Amino acid sequence: MTDEVEVTVTVNGRTRQSRVEPRRLLVDYLRHDLGLTGAHIGCEQGVCGACTVLLDGRTARSCLHFAVTVDGSDIRTVEDLADFDELHPIQEMFHQKHALQCGFCTPGFLLTAVELLERTADPDEAAIREALMNNVCRCTGYANIVDAVAEAAVELRRRSSA
Amino acid sequence: MKPAPFSFVAPESLDEVVRTLAEHGDDAQILAGGQSLVPLMNLRLARPEVVVSINRCHELDYIRLVDDRLVIGALVRQIDAETSPLVQAECPLLAKALPHVGLPATRNRGTVCGSLAHCDPLAELPAAALALEAEMVLTSAAGERRVPAHDFFVAEMTTCIEPGEVVSAVTFARQDPSERSAVREVSNGGHVFPVGGVALRWASSDGICTMARIAAFGVGSVAQRLRDAERALVGSDVGPAAIAAAVAAARSEVDPTGDIHADADYRRHLVGVLLERGLLEEERP
Ligand SMILES: Cc1cc2nc3c(=O)[nH]c(=O)nc-3n(C[C@@H](O)[C@H](O)[C@H](O)COP(=O)(O)OP(=O)(O)OC[C@H]3O[C@@H](n4cnc5c(N)ncnc54)[C@H](O)[C@@H]3O)c2cc1C
Ligand code: FES
Numbered sequence A: 001m002t003d004e005v006e007v008t009v010t011v012n013g014r015t016r017q018s019r020v021e022p023r024r025l026l027v028d029y030l031r032h033d034l035g036l037t038g039a040h041i042g043c044e045q046g047v048c049g050a051c052t053v054l055l056d057g058r059t060a061r062s063c064l065h066f067a068v069t070v071d072g073s074d075i076r077t078v079e080d081l082a083d084f085d086e087l088h089p090i091q092e093m094f095h096q097k098h099a100l101q102c103g104f105c106t107p108g109f110l111l112t113a114v115e116l117l118e119r120t121a122d123p124d125e126a127a128i129r130e131a132l133m134n135n136v137c138r139c140t141g142y143a144n145i146v147d148a149v150a151e152a153a154v155e156l157r158r159r160s161s162a
Numbered sequence B: 001m002k003p004a005p006f007s008f009v010a011p012e013s014l015d016e017v018v019r020t021l022a023e024h025g026d027d028a029q030i031l032a033g034g035q036s037l038v039p040l041m042n043l044r045l046a047r048p049e050v051v052v053s054i055n056r057c058h059e060l061d062y063i064r065l066v067d068d069r070l071v072i073g074a075l076v077r078q079i080d081a082e083t084s085p086l087v088q089a090e091c092p093l094l095a096k097a098l099p100h101v102g103l104p105a106t107r108n109r110g111t112v113c114g115s116l117a118h119c120d121p122l123a124e125l126p127a128a129a130l131a132l133e134a135e136m137v138l139t140s141a142a143g144e145r146r147v148p149a150h151d152f153f154v155a156e157m158t159t160c161i162e163p164g165e166v167v168s169a170v171t172f173a174r175q176d177p178s179e180r181s182a183v184r185e186v187s188n189g190g191h192v193f194p195v196g197g198v199a200l201r202w203a204s205s206d207g208i209c210t211m212a213r214i215a216a217f218g219v220g221s222v223a224q225r226l227r228d229a230e231r232a233l234v235g236s237d238v239g240p241a242a243i244a245a246a247v248a249a250a251r252s253e254v255d256p257t258g259d260i261h262a263d264a265d266y267r268r269h270l271v272g273v274l275l276e277r278g279l280l281e282e283e284r285p
């Protein structure tokens, strides 16, 4: 009944082919089958955002997808953001602005910020808060995360006009 | 928790979907965006034996005009309907309802038809569908039937979809450019499910209301047309007295229940407040 199914996805630019049980959640596939442990599991109900990845360029909760349903898709995880030892500008600003403490929520916030800044180069604070409001952080109180994203927007604009 | 085991089928055409459904009957469940079904499966509140994914049926990914109707196929994601110029022009009420549905990450995957099929009492789209006189296109191996929204939504999480049927599309009444429309809701925590809300559209000619369609969500076990409130508006000048009459009618025709988020009296009061704000097009939620 529950035979394994073949799945081919592109993850962080690499084509990956595996056989998985249909009930394998995308987040478990990334973590256990591919060893990409950046996407975290918090609630498994879509609420906390810790498992956020970019699925075909858009944010998605990887706890709310089966690996088999995203066959053929392009997936980006937090592991793809840094360029070897150089942090992505959003990561760099999280570091500088103290936007993380335990770091559990951070991958989800980073990828949500990537989607926001790809769509809106110059978001105001309200737009940043609106974009981040569905990710839960139990440590920081959010203010530093909002600051970090605002600064990252400035830095990304500076780089694209340079 | 993790979902119980199931077998998985991902047909590539509507024909194949309905054949698969016919083969598995009651054991099969459609998977669209998965944003309601997968949480239920993770909690093992849903344990389908056969999951039939429509995510490969690209033929169901379309938004088009057919005569006086706007038609949205079963694979159209909520985000794509929300940003569609056709939806914004032809059904502004739907375009206004969509940003309230969940959050960007769920709208990126969740479908319009999936929300209607799921029939959550707190969901915005069933109410928008009632106000836009939607018609569900139900396809099975036996053919196709069309069901108006007011017959389709039966009760909490219950529609008239029979085993073997899939919602292949939904059609909405095109709005006249002179119509006005509004969606107003209140929620306790930002963009998660609301505690209650209204979706409405209305038209006037020479200052007199000629048409009103009002539907409420979250204030009963299923989205509901507020026909008494509509009658209070049609023929009026939509002035303070008419709005007060519509608000009173709305409050007396809903039958809300209380829960941890809001009690029944609050919800009954709320439906009137939101109706008034919608009619006045106030910018508050
Ligand atoms: C954190 C979070 C917050 C949310 N907040 C809201 C909210 O505020 N308002 C709101 O309305 N929704 C909300 N949702 C749910 C919304 O995101 C879902 O997208 C929607 O309810 C279901 O659409 P789907 O395409 O994801 O369907 P699925 O989850 O794939 O399916 C849902 C149900 O409908 C059936 N189904 C789906 N498509 C069809 C079809 N074409 N024919 C027959 N049956 C079908 C499935 O079998 C299943 O029973 C939220 C979800 C999450 C995770
Ligand atoms: S683990 Fe996916 S949203 Fe919480």
Ligand code: FES
Binding pocket: A099, A100, A101, A102, A103, A104, A105, A106, A136, A137, A138, A139, A140
């Ligand atoms: S840094 Fe600990 S949850 Fe956000």
